[in-house]
Amino acid sequence: xxxxxxxxxxxxxxxxxxxxxxxxxAIKPSTTVLNYLRSFETHKGVKEGCAEGDCGxxxxxxxETDCRGNLEYKSFNSCLLFLxxxxxxxxxxxxxxxxxxxxxxxLHPVQQAMVEAGxxxxxxxxxxxxxxxxALYKKHRNPTRETIENALTGNxxxxxxxxxxxxxxxxxxxxxxxxxxxxxxxxxIDLLNSINQNKQTLELKGRDQxxxxxxxxxxxxxxxxxxxxxxxxNGSTDAALLxxxxxxxxxxxxxxxxxxxxxxxxxxxxxxAIGAGVSLQEVLEFCQTRMPVLADMxxxxxxxxxxxxxxxxxxxxxxxxxxxxxPVLIASESKIRLADTEGWREMTVENFITGYRKTAIRxxxxxxxxxxxxPRSGEIIKSYKISKRRDLDISSVSAGFKLKINKKxxxxxxxxxxxxxxxxxxxxxxxxxxxxxxxxxxxxxxEAARLTENEFSPISDARAEAGTxxxxxxxxxxxxxxxxxxx
Ligand SMILES: Cc1cc2nc3c(=O)[nH]c(=O)nc-3n(C[C@H](O)[C@H](O)[C@H](O)COP(=O)(O)OP(=O)(O)OC[C@H]3O[C@@H](n4cnc5c(N)ncnc54)[C@H](O)[C@@H]3O)c2cc1C
Ligand code: FES
Ligand code: FES
Numbered sequence: 001x002x003x004x005x006x007x008x009x010x011x012x013x014x015x016x017x018x019x020x021x022x023x024x025x026a027i028k029p030s031t032t033v034l035n036y037l038r039s040f041e042t043h044k045g046v047k048e049g050c051a052e053g054d055c056g057x058x059x060x061x062x063x064e065t066d067c068r069g070n071l072e073y074k075s076f077n078s079c080l081l082f083l084x085x086x087x088x089x090x091x092x093x094x095x096x097x098x099x100x101x102x103x104x105x106x107l108h109p110v111q112q113a114m115v116e117a118g119x120x121x122x123x124x125x126x127x128x129x130x131x132x133x134x135a136l137y138k139k140h141r142n143p144t145r146e147t148i149e150n151a152l153t154g155n156x157x158x159x160x161x162x163x164x165x166x167x168x169x170x171x172x173x174x175x176x177x178x179x180x181x182x183x184x185x186x187x188x189i190d191l192l193n194s195i196n197q198n199k200q201t202l203e204l205k206g207r208d209q210x211x212x213x214x215x216x217x218x219x220x221x222x223x224x225x226x227x228x229x230x231x232x233x234n235g236s237t238d239a240a241l242l243x244x245x246x247x248x249x250x251x252x253x254x255x256x257x258x259x260x261x262x263x264x265x266x267x268x269x270x271x272x273a274i275g276a277g278v279s280l281q282e283v284l285e286f287c288q289t290r291m292p293v294l295a296d297m298x299x300x301x302x303x304x305x306x307x308x309x310x311x312x313x314x315x316x317x318x319x320x321x322x323x324x325x326x327p328v329l330i331a332s333e334s335k336i337r338l339a340d341t342e343g344w345r346e347m348t349v350e351n352f353i354t355g356y357r358k359t360a361i362r363x364x365x366x367x368x369x370x371x372x373x374x375p376r377s378g379e380i381i382k383s384y385k386i387s388k389r390r391d392l393d394i395s396s397v398s399a400g401f402k403l404k405i406n407k408k409x410x411x412x413x414x415x416x417x418x419x420x421x422x423x424x425x426x427x428x429x430x431x432x433x434x435x436x437x438x439x440x441x442x443x444x445x446x447e448a449a450r451l452t453e454n455e456f457s458p459i460s461d462a463r464a465e466a467g468t469x470x471x472x473x474x475x476x477x478x479x480x481x482x483x484x485x486x487x
Pocket of ligand 2: 054055059
């Protein structure tokens with residue numbers, strides 16, 4: 001019989017805080033970190049703008065020990081974090097940055113730089129920006145303009161304009177990291193280690209809710225079997241919106257975000273295997289040289305805060321028709337591994353997606369990893385995303401295209417996969433059939449593009465009219481030709 005722990009512990013204000021939901025009726029386990037913080041006089045700097053990960057006003061930084069035992073700092077949207085996701089981590093808010101030195105308050109270098117650059121007007125967005133800048137400061141010295149912009153894509157400002165904020169980032173991160181967090185890191189690591197040495201599954205009961213947080217795959221699968229109705233939560237960037245936006249009560253949650261067995265990346269000469277719990281930012285970094293087509297797509301996925309939280313398992317598991325990784329995974333003929341307490345099975349990602357937000361997963365299974373074949377000689381593969389703005393936006397239309405062309409220049413296999421064109425990610429079969437056995441010429445690409453018109457009956461919505469979507473689908477194929485015809 002498994003032993004359970006009943007309370008969560010994390011570090012805030014350099015102290016360990018423990019929450020026992022069984023004896024605290026004011027909050028339930030799925031209370032968001034944002035709402036929790038806003039209930040304290042001392043941590044009201046964190047702001048709610050959208051409550052759905054889009055504005056960054058609620059940004060906080062979480063620190064945790066990495067595989068070498070050092071602290072790693074990342075920015076997150078606190079409106080998407082459930083409280084148990086803090087377990088074993090340090091929560092840092094804007095109130096924690098300034099330090100008292102010789103009886104005087106000294107701003108953190110990122111705060112000082114924002115003051116000097118005039119990076120704030122009404123100030124509503126400022127705590128969120130400061131926290132994104134702080135995470136940048138802890139990770140990068142002399143960051144490039146691209147790195148700075150990337151760190152700030154998840155923060156919106158309606159009045160100041162971004163130039164002074166970017167200037168502040170460059171200035172603050174130019175020197176050495178000499179802040180109080182570096183000086184206190186040994187003490188924080190000791191506190192976190194004292195929490196993390198206990199790896200008992202958390203069974204948290206509170207206000208009509210059961211929240212389970214296992215630390216091993218074996219335990220996660222056992223709980224999945226015992227509670228098949230429980231909502232699996234990985235990064236929670238989709239799941240949290242059920243609560244914050246749709247007001248749906250979540251009676252049972254199986255939070256697999258701390259299962260280390262799901263957080264691996266490996267490669268051999270043929271393929272990559274990426275654990276379902278690896279964050280999309282880590283997937284992006286891992287794929288940059290190994291699978292650029294996926295890295296390209298993830299570079300325009302949400303924001304850094306979203307990618308720090310969202311996982312590859314979650315993007316596949318949510319089976320959204322506009323899930324950005326899916327066209328690439330299907331075009332690259334990736335496979336998905338599913339496990340239950342008895343064993344495992346594998347299928348193509350294409351077969352895994354069965355309908356609008358529907359998959360072939362069984363109620364006792366968990367996605368454990370994705371296997372992505374590397375492009376072979378003669379294969380060309382590209383990904384595309386069209387959205388109303390470049391960053392932090394959902395796709396209007398997305399695509400993953402792969403052609404296998406033999407030495408005589410004949411297309412042996414074509415995979416043309418579209419997102420945003422149907423109720424699920426879908427291949428353009430007649431265009432694929434048309435191209436197979438032909439050469440990759442402009443006229444053949446144009447004819448295939450024309451054929452995509454009759455393949456799909458897309459909907460009109462806020463992101464695009466149906467007719468516009470058809471034009472986008474056609475043009476993406478022409479773009480693919482233009483970018484690859486010299487290969
Ligand atoms: C502001 C914002 C921007 C976004 N931008 C994008 C974007 O640009 N492109 C895009 O595609 N999506 C985007 N999304 C949607 C979302 O971030 C992604 O779908 C994300 O990949 C989900 O991953 P997650 O780990 O957070 O999943 P979760 O929310 O934890 O889970 C999603 C679903 O998958 C299931 N699931 C998760 N892991 C497993 C597993 N291991 N086994 C079985 N089932 C599992 C869960 O039960 C749930 O049904 C955005 C969301 C927000 C809030
Ligand atoms: S409140 Fe807008 S991102 Fe969290
Ligand atoms: S300073 Fe007003 S929203 Fe940014």
